[in-house]
């Protein structure tokens with residue numbers, strides 16, 4: 362799919378790049394061609410399935426893996442960033458990424474995952490389960506690619522930086538939440554935005570607990586409000602379809618998390634103090650599995666991380682507190 366915009370906006374080619382991650386299906390890579398150079402927004406995942414579909418999609422759009430001059434990465438996640446390693450071999454593009462995610466992409470991805478897993482253990486997850494989650498995590502399986510990414514020179518982007526893509530200025534806007542250093546690209550004149558995984562249709566972007574922020578979910582909800590205030594007309598997301606009513610979708614995502622926060626409070630009211638692990642198992646996730654034991658390990662990483670992100674937000678709001686119970690931390694409604 363491609364579209365040409367009024368005010369001489371460049372043509373945006375959406376490339377559907379298949380992923381070996383069933384729940385996501387594919388990544389949208391956006392190709393923008395200039396007379397003498399070409400840009401990609403996000404690059405894909407370094408896997409055979411993705412390489413083949415990316416090469417085909419590029420050829421369909423009149424380009425090849427060997428002719429990419431610039432890549433902007435919206436965030437460090439494995440499905441968006443690791444294909445950059447291949448491009449650095451085939452066409453040596455200039456690569457841009459938000460400065461906090463640059464720090465993580467360059468040698469700290471395993472630290473990021475391991476820090477989350479050690480929190481999961483503190484919050485009641487059995488050791489064996491945490492070990493299986495680590496082994497099954499796509500970022501851990503592609504650690505070698507991240508090591509290669511370490512050798513790729515990347516330009517750090519700051520909030521407010523402006524990148525000129527094919528004659529059009531895009532402002533870099535910091536939207537932490539889905540990752541600590543997630544960025545979006547905003548063209549004020551035409552009100553279009555490349556949003557990475559900040560706003561998605563059908564699925565809710567994952568928000569996990571981490572050490573880079575005291576309140577990742579709070580950050581995420583603020584990022585959504587920032588996008589709503591800009592009133593974009595159309596946004597180009599990392600997954601699923603292009604969003605024609607992004608303000609409505611961003612509001613739905615805020616509402617989704619507000620409802621989840623209420624659900625967590627209700628669980629604590631009903632069952633009393635609980636570990637994060639016990640709460641993660643009680644939350645009604647929108648999944649087709651009948652019970653926790655049916656969850657594939659990567660899904661358990663998402664559920665546990667997301668439960669803790671909600672608990673942390675409620676703690677920051679002063680509604681709940683952590684207490685020690687034996688080896689584990691439990692969460693409880695705050696004593697007033």
Ligand SMILES: [Zn+2]
Pocket residue numbers: 436438441539558
């Ligand atoms: Zn992502």
